[in-house]
Amino acid sequence: MSGREKTVRTPVGRIAVRFFANRAAVVCLGIFLFILLACLIIPLFPIRDPEKMNMEALLQAPNGTYWMGTDIYGRDLLSRMLHGGRLTFNICFTAAGLSLFGLVLGVAAGFFGGRIDRVISRFNDAVASIPIFLLAVFIEMCLPAGQGNYKYAIAVALMPPLVRLSRNLVLEILDCEYIEAARALGVSPVRIAAGHVLRNISGPVIVQVFTNLSDAILTCTIMGYLGLGVRMPRVEWGTIVKEGFQCILRAPLQIVLPCLVIFVCVLSLNVVGNALRDAVAKEER
Amino acid sequence: MAEILRVEHLKKNFSVPGDRGKKRSFSAVNDVSFSVERGGCFGLVGESGSGKTTTGRTVLRLTEPTAGRIFFDGTDITDADMRPYRRKMQIIFQNPAGSLDPKYQVGDVVSEGMRANGLYGSRAERLRRAADLLRQVGLSEDDLRRYPGEFSGGQQQRIGIARALAVDPSFIVCDEPVSALDVSLQAQIINLLKALQQERGLSYLFISHDMAVVRHMADRIGVLFRGCLVECGETMEVLSHPAHPYTRALIAAIPAADPDRAAAKIHALRPAAPAEAGEGCAYAARCPYAKEVCRLERPVEREIGPDHSCCCHLFS
């Protein structure tokens, strides 16, 4: 424990101090936030239309006018990445958010045990064995196609690990003596669940949510690449990669640059997640 | 009525995984009866696996008994709704760190029980009361806002004691309250528990594996072996005239803390025989005096002196 850590009283404060002491994680958090905010904010301003084709400037290398160059139809890649990022993040955050339903299931399974636990665990095993790409195709068939509805498929895919993690954490905590102490004091089960259990599983669960988010970005772009993605005029990162692939020999930067952005995004999320895990783990000890 | 707690023929079976995935029933507590006097301290001694901790938890109905009856203050609480009794019966744990929620401030740890039982109107009032309790157990008011992880083992145990006292109980189960502590801190906690007992007229069920600690705390003791109460009675009577061969072995095994007596001690070199689930006395396999009848028939409890009973065929 460093000197500064000692002066901080609250567990959350100490986790923050430890996290911010990790320089790589802070840099990664900065990079991710930069990409995220750029994608969320800049498209609100009148920048170049991502769908506007410029036949005079096809497949240009990055230059003063087109910072990331242009694609096979002469569209501005930077503008497409920004607009596409907006939709990609929208899909991923929705999917990661929806997957939090797994947390409810996991906590319920761990806390109530018995038949409820068996039903939820079997249900979870069944969900875990659904092939996610088939499910995505199915959803695209049933719901209005090409509007990013495959986010529900991603949410379903992210759920099972969260259910398992939260169930195991709850079981572990229910085994602690302080739960027994609370029961002996006559604290109600609801208060035990809210006060002791949820507070103590929050750390590892937040870490898992970060992991889920980076998984969602990868899955989302793969789906876009496979053609399950959105249709024109919507644009998202996977579609951009797919289009870049068509001109990989003539203008390799058109696929390299989008992939690099996705790579940096996922990597920084993972680094942040791991640093958070380390910071939390030290507190659990 | 002189008794605050009476336990009659308490049994607790757990189901454990057995051969080929089948469940097997394991008897942790087997037909245990004893009583705790009001203002007294009943010591329960036994080695690991003797069922002493299970007995303590079952008495508080933190685990449900398989059979038997528990009376608190003359009322049968075996099937009762425990809520009104929670504030009267409390528990102190062995592992001070594990029994305190690391995410709770000490003030909230101590006042949790007050809130659960609707004592004292406001949070401010509860915290004021918690501060009083902390001072009583040798901590200070400033500790209210600190977290359990900032304290040493002995101090954490004091917090655990303050938490139990917060609901103003009349009976406390002390489950090995000092065995996880350093030697120099054990005495502090023992003295604190004794002082609190006198000040507040508390009754204790004191569970420990350490005969000398139990001797210091308890006025009556019971010796547990594999779930059976083999000997029970007034502390000095039992310790000075131990009847059951197991009690004798336990007393003989205590390190002498005196080089001269250590040199003169007689030891049993042979390792203990493995556990055998049989019809007869649980101790028969290890007992140097075991007869044929010990392996075939379970001994019953017999009075062998004033407030001294023993469960052994040697005394039939």
Added chain:
Amino acid sequence: MNSLLSVENLSVEFKSGGRTAYAVNDVSLRLEAGENLGIVGESGSGKSTLAHAVMRLLPDSAAVTGGRILFDGRDLTAMPERELRALCGQELSMIFQDPMQCLDPSFSVGSQLTETLRAHEKITRAEARTRAAKMLRAVGLEDAEKVMRQYPFALSGGMQQRVMIAMALLTGPRLLIADEPTTALDVTVQDQILHLLKELTRQTGLSVLFITHSFGVVAEVCDRVAVLYGGRVAEYGTVRQLFANAAHPYTQGLLAAVPSMESDREQPLSAIDGTPVSVFAQAEGCPFAARCPRAEERCRRERPALHEVEPDHFAACHAAKAPALAERTGEDHG
């Protein structure tokens, strides 16, 4: 003539998160062949670190910052790793609180014992098996053949501890380091293991360095005791001297704080106030000063050196008198 083990001014520090823990500070001890030395201390006293330093089993975060450890005149701290490992298997061995720490759960007891032997000596498997069985019988496991076929987890805690002792003694070491070997055991089993160790030392001339927190255990097996507090030796002497005539207030406090089968139940125990000293702090004066009932101004300012209070009996306390002085005050009272 060399002492079997001689620790000279040993200091060990741990680095953790930018802070330094002073685990062992300037500790000197001697263990003569055929003697048993007990090291008594509370958690954080440095007793386990000392034992691990002798076997050079310290974690990477720890370092010996001063002093030497001589085993029969050879410096263990300066010895090349290979030479040390050979020595540690042959002449020095160690047993731990948790036997499963050194027994491999995936091999039978027999194969572990024979492999240990064959790693150090060129003998046939059959020979090794015979010797292993003999050793198991020597540690009280009569049915040695059966035990050798079993796996460690199938044995009870006491039997595991016996197997570990047998493994440690296989190569006929001259020094056994026992790190709280009975702390996790039941009283009756502890009694058997202590008796076993005592018998073995009597029969084979083995010496034991016994790390423990309990004076009762020390009284059972040891000839000499060193009491450690805050990583320093507080008192050092024969078991009899310490029990009858403890000179350091910490030793006196410890002895009085433990309830015994004879103590007066009506009186409160004489507890030592306060909490053990932090390993992160390096006090200027006596490490025990903050908890000591007899502490004076001088104790907080000046660190007492270990000095002789009677022949072969040392204490690090300003208040503990030198032998000549003690005799004189004795006469005064007489």
